[in-house]
Amino acid sequence: MDKGDERKKQLLQVALDVFIEKGYYGTSTREIARRAGVSSGLLFHYFNRKESIYLELVKIGVEEMRIDTEIAMEAPYEYLLQTVKHVFERLESNPSFGKMFVFMDAVQYTTVNEKEIELLLKSMDICRQWIPVILEGQRRGEFRAGNSHALCVAIFGAIQGIAQEKVRIPDTPLPETDWLMDLIVNRTR
Amino acid sequence: MDKGDERKKQLLQVALDVFIEKGYYGTSTREIARRAGVSSGLLFHYFNRKESIYLELVKIGVEEMRIDTEIAMEAPYEYLLQTVKHVFERLESNPSFGKMFVFMDAVQYTTVNEKEIELLLKSMDICRQWIPVILEGQRRGEFRAGNSHALCVAIFGAIQGIAQEKVRIPDTPLPETDWLMDLIVNRTR
């Protein structure tokens, strides 16, 4: 209902598109404003700096990527399977999810002078969140033995790469969930 | 020996670093020059436009990524295995390879107005090169059944994602080659 909030949402949506397309530095505030059909002044009425737009998007992204460690530790295999399924389903059904996913990855390469962003990035580091879960899965014999960090990199790297391809070429066919799980699951037991 | 060629190489090396770090648009010609310890004028003495620097790097990248389809078709499993091993070894031993790898991926997201780049990108499209090889591997029963394009996306997406992580955090442990192969190999036969 609030007109201001609607506009802000719209601006964030447009900004996400441009950031993904051109990167942080390649995105001009003028272009965000132009694509949204408003003046630069209005953009800076809602966001005090360019970095603030970026920061708000990162915050939204962090929220979307957070895992529930407690549940995950109870059933590592099941939780990972559901996570992969969930990501793939949303990649198919919701283009803006894919964009956010790719955006969140690009963030990690973007050097922006914001202490706040650095903090967010730490909280968002996928391996940091997942390694304990993978260790638990290995302890149970559900996941294959080996360097748990490397396992984490393998599966989430794969998901990341696939998501990127999907965003770049939307009719890219997604792999089966099982294939991805074969990266990490212990098939010898 | 040729001093000009040496300088050009150096400039390309520096430019690659900056392009990876800040993206195409975020990279200023001034910064490339500054990091190389030369004037802007000299940079434009060797490259007539900013895009030309980018283009030369893409050309080098394409050369590094090209596969030998003829040999690949003769032994799909073996060729893929060697490719993965080769990439991982070079990721470990040669940081600039990783940078080039990530750069080549970023190119695909960068909209640069160069017909030449578009042509290069087609020739560089990994799935276009690999799908015939994967189909042959499936025909032989070496690779698992399923959408060959999706299989291609799975394995090269994984490699891509892992390479990105490696470039971002150089002490990231790389997964075992076998784990990656489990994405695509037919274990039921």
Next chain:
DNA sequence: TTCAAAATTAAGCATATGCTTAATTTTATA
């Protein structure tokens, strides 16, 4: 040693950028 070619720089032009400011329009409520 000479001197033309090659390497290099300093200065600057035109435009794009992040962001501000003051003014104007729209909205909603009393």
Next chain:
DNA sequence: TATAAAATTAAGCATATGCTTAATTTTGAA
């Protein structure tokens, strides 16, 4: 309808950018 708050714009400042130009230094062969 009157009016204060909210939304929006137009114009512009300071700086950064891609790239050019004219001049200077370095190099290497005769």
